[in-house]
Amino acid sequence: MKGGDEELREIDRWDHGVGWLAHPDEEMQRASHALELDGDVWVVDPVDADGVDDLLAEFGDVVGVVVGLDRHKRDAAALARRHDATVYVPDWMTGVAKKLNADVERFGRELGDTGVRALTIRDSTVPPWQEVGLYDENRGTLVVPEAVGTAAYFLADDERLGVHPMIRLFPPTRALSGLEPERILVGHGEGVHENASEALADALEHSRKRTPSLYGKTLKMMVSG
Numbered sequence: 001m002k003g004g005d006e007e008l009r010e011i012d013r014w015d016h017g018v019g020w021l022a023h024p025d026e027e028m029q030r031a032s033h034a035l036e037l038d039g040d041v042w043v044v045d046p047v048d049a050d051g052v053d054d055l056l057a058e059f060g061d062v063v064g065v066v067v068g069l070d071r072h073k074r075d076a077a078a079l080a081r082r083h084d085a086t087v088y089v090p091d092w093m094t095g096v097a098k099k100l101n102a103d104v105e106r107f108g109r110e111l112g113d114t115g116v117r118a119l120t121i122r123d124s125t126v127p128p129w130q131e132v133g134l135y136d137e138n139r140g141t142l143v144v145p146e147a148v149g150t151a152a153y154f155l156a157d158d159e160r161l162g163v164h165p166m167i168r169l170f171p172p173t174r175a176l177s178g179l180e181p182e183r184i185l186v187g188h189g190e191g192v193h194e195n196a197s198e199a200l201a202d203a204l205e206h207s208r209k210r211t212p213s214l215y216g217k218t219l220k221m222m223v224s225g
Contacts, residue, residue: 008049012183012191016139017059019185022049029151029189030074033143035136036060037114042088044068044134045145045187048075053082064088064105064112068145070096070130072187077102090118090132121147121175127166133175140182142196147172148203150189156214161192161199163207165214171207176200 011031012019019033032046036059043056044066056062062083065076070093080087080102089097091106109118111134119133121144134143147164148154154162161184163171184200185191192199 008051008055010055012185012193014141014183014193017141017185018055019191020049020052020055022047022052027151027153029149031185031187031189031191032074033185034059034062035116035134035141035143037116037136040064040114042066042111042114043076043079044143044185045072046075046079048079052079056083065102066111066134067093067096067100068132068134068143069187070094070128072145073099076100088112090120090130092120092123093130093132096130119175121172122167129167135179135181141185142176142179142181142183142200143185144176145187147176148184148200149186150192153218154188156210156217159199159203159206159210161186161203162210162214163203165218168207168211168214171204173204177204 009021009024017035019031030047033044034056035042039060040063041056041060042064045068062085064086065080066088067076076087077100086103086105087100088105088107091108097104111118117135121131121133122129131146148161180197183193184196
């Protein structure tokens with residue numbers, strides 16, 4: 001178990017999984033998730049904390065830990081070793097696998113043999129950004145590690161879900177348009193569980209138009225802070 005003074009906060013619980021914030025008070029609101037797929041547990045972009053293992057045990061045994069963003073190695077290797085599991089990294093993602101002190105397996109368009117689709121959300125050098133999304137269409141779950149989020153610095157106006165400030169002008173429309181998830185789990189903030197597909201469509205469609213508003217809000221927060 002990983003020690004610490006803060007207690008994790010559970011978020012995003014549904015029939016086939018759960019999420020948590022290891023450090024609930026941090027501004028970045030780094031969120032981690034566990035997906036139960038046919039009795040096995042797959043953990044996505046975990047930040048470790050006291051109580052994580054108990055939370056995971058409610059859903060089954062951990063068989064895989066997924067790195068969904070090249071910057072999200074987080075505690076993936078440590079958690080995988082503790083559970084005698086494998087870290088899964090997209091076959092096109094570079095510079096990540098060799099930095100993980102754990103067994104690593106690559107995956108392509110599907111996460112293992114789970115039936116969960118792997119979506120290439122972004123693979124760019126400017127800005128450096130490699131991100132995979134996971135879409136479990138049968139259970140209505142979409143996981144987006146970074147491109148969209150619900151932490152305050154993602155959201156402009158009355159958005160429930162917002163595109164990351166760095167890619168507001170170039171939202172991941174091609175990768176995410178047309179999906180109809182019942183819930184959207186994000187790497188920063190709590191997920192969207194009501195009218196999720198509408199929130200996603202709204203975020204993508206109005207990302208560029210709302211960019212000045214978001215940047216103005218961010219500047220005001222910086223000045224007042």
